[in-house]
Amino acid sequence: xxxxxxxxxxxxxxxxxxxxxxxxxxxxxxxxxxxxxxxxxxxxxxxxxxxxxxxxxxxxxxxxxxxxxxxxxxxxxxxxxxxxxxxxxxxxxxxxxxxxxxxxxxxxxxxxx
Amino acid sequence: xxxxxxxxxxxxxxxxxxxxxxxxxxxxxxxxxxxxxxxxxxxxxxxxxxxxxxxxxxxxxxxxxxxxxxxxxxxxxxxxxxxxxxxxxxxxxxxxxxxxxxxxxxxxxxxx
Numbered sequence: 001x002x003x004x005x006x007x008x009x010x011x012x013x014x015x016x017x018x019x020x021x022x023x024x025x026x027x028x029x030x031x032x033x034x035x036x037x038x039x040x041x042x043x044x045x046x047x048x049x050x051x052x053x054x055x056x057x058x059x060x061x062x063x064x065x066x067x068x069x070x071x072x073x074x075x076x077x078x079x080x081x082x083x084x085x086x087x088x089x090x091x092x093x094x095x096x097x098x099x100x101x102x103x104x105x106x107x108x109x110x111x112x113x
Numbered sequence: 114x115x116x117x118x119x120x121x122x123x124x125x126x127x128x129x130x131x132x133x134x135x136x137x138x139x140x141x142x143x144x145x146x147x148x149x150x151x152x153x154x155x156x157x158x159x160x161x162x163x164x165x166x167x168x169x170x171x172x173x174x175x176x177x178x179x180x181x182x183x184x185x186x187x188x189x190x191x192x193x194x195x196x197x198x199x200x201x202x203x204x205x206x207x208x209x210x211x212x213x214x215x216x217x218x219x220x221x222x223x224x225x
Contacts, residue, residue, distance in 0.1 A: 006155075033211035045203065045216035052211060091155060099163055099210040100171065101146055105155035 002027040002096050004104035011109050013082045020067070021077040021107045023092030032096045034075040036066065039089040039106075048090075051075060079109075087111045116140050119204050119217035126224055132191040134220050136204030138184075144207040145187040146214065147171075147179065149200040156203065162187055194224045 003026045013019035025034065036048040051059045051066045059066045067076040075094075079086055087110050093103045116139030126132050136145060144163055148156040148171075158171030160179040168179050176198060178190045191198055201221050205214040 031211070035213060043201070043219055045205075047213040047215070050211075050213055093156075095211050097210075098169070099144055100158060100161060100169075101144075101205065101207070101214055102158060102172075103148070103156040105153065 002029065002032070002094055002100065002102050004092050004094055004102055006092055006104035006107050008107045009105075011107055012112060013079075013109065014112055015084060016081055018078060018080045019082055019109065021079070021090050021092075021109065023075045023077065023104060025073050025075060025092075025094050027094065027096050029096035029098075032094055034066065034068065035093040035095075035101075036064070036075075036077045037091045037093060037103075038086075039091065040085075041088070045091075049077070082111045084111050084113075117204065117206055117215055117217045119202075119220050121220060122218065123221045124223070126194050126222070128195060128224055129193050132194050132222065132224075134189045134202055134204075134222070136187040136189070136206075136217060138187075138206045140206060140208075140215075141184060142206040142208050142215075143184075144210065144214075145181065146205040146207075147177075147187065147189045148203045148205065149173065149198075150203060150219075151200050159189065159202075194222075196224050198222065199224045 032053045034051045038046045065078045146161040147159040162168045162181045204217040207214040
């Protein structure tokens, strides 16, 4: 079985600052994928970034980077230079060999002036 | 945007009635998923499909059934709706395992 844990129900960050959203995972699969999604107040789910378990380098997509620490089973999302439009729910997710896509409970990020 | 459509977008139904939600894709993606989203629980997987007529249970499958007779359609059925099934339901598709999933707009279901 695979499990995603997000321990921060809510976070605040000031505009232009960087913020780290925590995600830990548990799986017995040797190969897996880790994802982050954003859900703004309008409700749609937006894919942000992906990290494969065998990828040697941390994934980056614009202002988003994934801090992947395999030994610690963590996949934290780092948002640099926060913007007001980054205020949203953020979900960490993973897939394994069974192709199940499993989500955490999410972190609500609020960007302040 | 990925071609994925959920219908209906909103539905109010009475306890004990059957309800079917439809997810339709035009992307020819192999994998399709049904989730429910409730405050404090994130997105919980109900059922998923890895091909036509190939489906498997997720973590909250009790009270739900699915069918996939064509690549493009994945149906979620509540055989006898209960108030605990009031939720927002999302469908998602992905081309293959370990690739990003694309989500539908969601269906808000209220069981009264």
